Each structure stands twice: as structure tokens, then as C-alpha cells.
Amino acid sequence: MITRKDIVIDGHPVLRQVAQDVPIPLTEEDKKTLRGLLEYVKNSQDEELAKKYDLKPGVGLAAPQIAVSKKMIGVHFTDEDGKLHSYALANPKIISHSVDTIFIESGEGCLSVEKDVKGHVPRYERIKVQAFDAEGKEVLLKLRDYAAIVLQHEIDHLQGILFYDRIDKEQPFIINE
DSSP: OOOGGGSOOTTOGGGGSOOBOOOSSOOHHHHHHHHHHHHHHHHHTSHHHHHHHTOOOOSEEEGGGGTOOBSEEEEEEEOTTSOEEEEEEEEEEEEEEOSOEEOOTTOOOBTTBOSOOOSOOOEESEEEEEEEOTTSOEEEEEEEHHHHHHHHHHHHHTTTOOGGGGSOSSOTTOOOO
16 A cells, blocks of 8 residues: 655655656556555545545655656546546546646645645646556546646656646746736
């Protein structure tokens, strides 16, 4: 089981590496890692389990955050329409996106970033993501709003990008038209 002690913190070199593609079909080890990422975010949202295992709550976790430089993510959250999004994805990539951008007003956070970084993180409002599930089956997701933001945040980890890299350093709260 992945716990807080397994999550690497900003400054660890793996967080700035471009992760490797995962061979499909997945090895048993890669399947275990992928399921572990999803299990962590699910467990971290359960107040009892989070307290018992010292889990920092989160909605997504990427393999580089546990020092595994492979393109794998786990996400588990409910969007603004009440729809549950629970995915363990290998080799996720954005294959199309909107021109319009959005951001979370209160800013983004990250299990690997302990400091509080203020500012707007511009994200595409709508994205289409192609990936593979733990069984090696191709998955195509059309996401918008909060769901699109969460997936973009996790996919950024696979490219060695942290959310605060996207904040305008000169004007962190600028709203682009």
C-alpha cells in the first residue's frame, strides 16, 4: 500500500524527468503500481483510512510522485455535476483540447509540493485523453471543467511539470481573455 512516506517531495529529481512510456500489455508490476496509485487517492479521501495510515488527501497521483518514472496516473474525484471519475491510466495523453482556458479560483495543490503556491494555473477547459487501463484496454475520455483540470495536472507530472510552473511569475492572478 502506498502511503505518505512513499510520495517524493518537490526537489526530488524524478519529478522533473519526462516519464517513460509503459509497455502494453502491462507487466504485473506495472499493474500493481497503477492500482496502487488509484488505491492511494481513494483511501486518502476516506477520513478513517487517511488518519489510520497518515495519508494526505488528494484527488490524483502520478507514478513519478512515488519515484517511478513511468507514465501512469490514478485519479478519483467527483466533478461539479456529481459524476464520479475513478481511473487508473497508463500512457495518458491529451489528443485534443479546447482553445478556452479555465482555472481553479483558489489555486491548485499537489501531494509533492509542501509549500503553498498562490496564483492561477491556466488549464484547457475541455480535453480528450487517450490512455490504457490496467488490463491494457484502450480508453478515450472526454473531460471538461474540473475533471479536465485534474487530468491535466496529473499528465503534467509525466512531463516533469509541476503546477506552479504554469503560474505567471509576474502576475500570478492575471486572467487572460
